[in-house]
Amino acid sequence: MSSAAQTQADDLMQKIVSLCKRRGFVFQSSEIYGGLKSAYDYGPLGVELKRNLMNEWWRDMVHGRDNVVGLDASIIMHPNVWRASGHAAGFADPLVDCLVSKERFRADKAPRPKPGDALPITCADQGVAKTWAEIIEKRFGITLEREGRVLNGLYCVNSSKFVYCPKSIPVEKALLYAQQVTEIGGSWNPGGQENPVHYFPFRGYVGPTFGSPFLSEERQFNLMFRTALGAVDPMNEVATHLAALTAAPDLATAVTERFGKDAQEGALAVALASGDRAKILRAAIEQITSPAMAYLRPETAQAMFVQFKNILDSSGQKVPFGIAQMGKSFRNEITVEHFIFRSCEFEQMEMEFFCEPGTQKEWMAYWKEQRMAWWKRYANDPSKFQFRQHAADEMAHYADDCYDVEYAYPWGWGELEGIASRTDYDLSQHEKHSGQKLRYTDQEKEDPATGKKPWQYLPYVIEPAAGATRAMLVYLIDAYHEEERRTATGEIEKRTVLKLHPRLAPIKVAILPLVKKDGMPEKAQELAAAFRKAGILAKCDEKASIGKRYAKHDEIGTPWCITIDGQTMQDGTVTLRDRDTTEQVRISMDQAVASVRERLS
Ligand code: GAP
Numbered sequence: 001m002s003s004a005a006q007t008q009a010d011d012l013m014q015k016i017v018s019l020c021k022r023r024g025f026v027f028q029s030s031e032i033y034g035g036l037k038s039a040y041d042y043g044p045l046g047v048e049l050k051r052n053l054m055n056e057w058w059r060d061m062v063h064g065r066d067n068v069v070g071l072d073a074s075i076i077m078h079p080n081v082w083r084a085s086g087h088a089a090g091f092a093d094p095l096v097d098c099l100v101s102k103e104r105f106r107a108d109k110a111p112r113p114k115p116g117d118a119l120p121i122t123c124a125d126q127g128v129a130k131t132w133a134e135i136i137e138k139r140f141g142i143t144l145e146r147e148g149r150v151l152n153g154l155y156c157v158n159s160s161k162f163v164y165c166p167k168s169i170p171v172e173k174a175l176l177y178a179q180q181v182t183e184i185g186g187s188w189n190p191g192g193q194e195n196p197v198h199y200f201p202f203r204g205y206v207g208p209t210f211g212s213p214f215l216s217e218e219r220q221f222n223l224m225f226r227t228a229l230g231a232v233d234p235m236n237e238v239a240t241h242l243a244a245l246t247a248a249p250d251l252a253t254a255v256t257e258r259f260g261k262d263a264q265e266g267a268l269a270v271a272l273a274s275g276d277r278a279k280i281l282r283a284a285i286e287q288i289t290s291p292a293m294a295y296l297r298p299e300t301a302q303a304m305f306v307q308f309k310n311i312l313d314s315s316g317q318k319v320p321f322g323i324a325q326m327g328k329s330f331r332n333e334i335t336v337e338h339f340i341f342r343s344c345e346f347e348q349m350e351m352e353f354f355c356e357p358g359t360q361k362e363w364m365a366y367w368k369e370q371r372m373a374w375w376k377r378y379a380n381d382p383s384k385f386q387f388r389q390h391a392a393d394e395m396a397h398y399a400d401d402c403y404d405v406e407y408a409y410p411w412g413w414g415e416l417e418g419i420a421s422r423t424d425y426d427l428s429q430h431e432k433h434s435g436q437k438l439r440y441t442d443q444e445k446e447d448p449a450t451g452k453k454p455w456q457y458l459p460y461v462i463e464p465a466a467g468a469t470r471a472m473l474v475y476l477i478d479a480y481h482e483e484e485r486r487t488a489t490g491e492i493e494k495r496t497v498l499k500l501h502p503r504l505a506p507i508k509v510a511i512l513p514l515v516k517k518d519g520m521p522e523k524a525q526e527l528a529a530a531f532r533k534a535g536i537l538a539k540c541d542e543k544a545s546i547g548k549r550y551a552k553h554d555e556i557g558t559p560w561c562i563t564i565d566g567q568t569m570q571d572g573t574v575t576l577r578d579r580d581t582t583e584q585v586r587i588s589m590d591q592a593v594a595s596v597r598e599r600l601s
Helices: 003-023 044-063 079-085 126-140 171-180 234-247 251-264 266-274 277-292 301-306 308-315 360-377 425-434 468-479 520-533 546-555 566-571 589-600
Strands: 026-029 036-042 068-070 092-097 104-106 145-147 150-152 154-158 161-164 197-201 219-222 226-228 293-295 321-330 345-355 385-389 401-409 412-421 440-442 455-457 460-467 480-486 492-498 509-513 538-540 560-564 573-578 584-588
Touching (some): 003 026, 003 492, 036 044, 044 068, 126 145, 126 150, 154 171, 171 197, 234 251, 234 277, 251 266, 266 277, 277 293, 301 345, 301 425, 301 460, 308 321, 345 468, 385 412, 412 468, 460 468, 468 480, 492 546, 509 520, 509 546, 520 538, 520 560, 520 566, 520 589, 566 573, 573 589, 584 589
Parallel strands (some): 068 321, 509 560
Antiparallel strands (some): 026 036, 092 219, 145 150, 161 197, 321 345, 345 460, 401 412, 412 460, 440 455, 480 492, 560 573, 573 584
């Protein structure tokens, strides 16, 4: 992205974040205490928008279909669910620290330069550049060239080496020589230069913010939030055991005696074999606390696999059918970014569609079409949605196909929903770990292996998994418009308008008495009551001039404003103003509810 496009993108996001706070859509969590960067609170308008969006999804996915049923499962599930699903072991991101800037980031998301590329380190300002150049000189023995806030002189050789090449030596020569040296970490000093060429081990990527290639080893980081269940505080247990273990003359012997058979296998055995005291203590703490440990769910999906048999037996559904769930998920994300795009606490809308093995391709095609149509239905600009098929090396090991629904965010294309063909992996894992049979019996079909009825099999699964809070951001971006119009008096008027789809809009109708007298406020209340009775969210608004009230409701996305004026008091008619066109029509007040209802449907 060019720097002009970047500035424009930042500017748009800033405007949206500011509107969200000013108008009560989204607030930083715990703001009066300095705020939590990783969590957000949805204010009076935000909660309506989020609920409307999630209700539309539910209406389409569950109420709109005979073969999909709903579930509302607990957030804390049996810890074995996460062992079976692979989340406890594998739900981890490779995490890296920059040794110079201390930036911490995900290795799999970091920029990967090509051989021959320069690796400039771009610091926050010139002062920081000076400090970092000194750190690099002291720690790595090289003097980078400072140009303003940029440190130059580093080049990518290949995915395992980078080179420091001073200005006095041609870069091509240094790169060519670097191809030939097998040993990493050495230097080359043609003609006895003051600053010789140096070779460094490279991780294949650089820090995303500053571009530094001086990085730590990768560490795995579990994204699940842990909590403890039970009446006994596991910290007391830890303290009691650690007091005894650390007082023992030999830690390894004490741990081996204390944990018996458990010390001979798993993480504890590995730690004991390493002889590293810190690792042994860490593994011992895990062992002590593990019986009480529970996790906040990192996705809503697993409950739908775990309850597959109960729902099958109680709902009368037959394969193919789906189970849908929406609600909170929690991930201890290393990088929280772009406002509510990625946060630690967020909401998902997921559906597991169970189908006969061998039919997954056709169901994938069906759900892809359905989901894309759903996203576009509520958008002003449908061209900003696209599919991206996962490459084989990107796909989870159990998936046989996967597509992302992507949106053109101000910072570029990014994921909004994943549609995965998950094979029978999850059901087979839960069958294995729980010891319960989760097979489906089709009495009408012959088992392809034996040629005899019935056919008992583990269904395959297509999973459309969308983020609800991320979807809210997408529709806010899609809806945000700044416009200039010529008024009746010929002046140019600027307005900000959220062109939210009326079904998503937090408030459907604003009822505005022209003045706060002559019975108009009472008439407005009367009409608002009629809307409430019809289940349509209407709000009376009598503060400020009529123009300011229109502007406010344009900015919060209210699709229609109804004005009660002098004529209303005489002939019972009102004006109905359309947010997007600003056109007004005069209708009978008696017809107002029916008229809005029709426009909403
Ligand atoms: N069960 C599959 C699953 O959870 P995912 O791609 O990890 O798949 C699905 O998540 C969707 O949930 C994503 O496409 C995204 O919209 C949303 N999502 C995931 N992590 C998120 C986060 N930290 N903050 C906000 N939304 C997130």
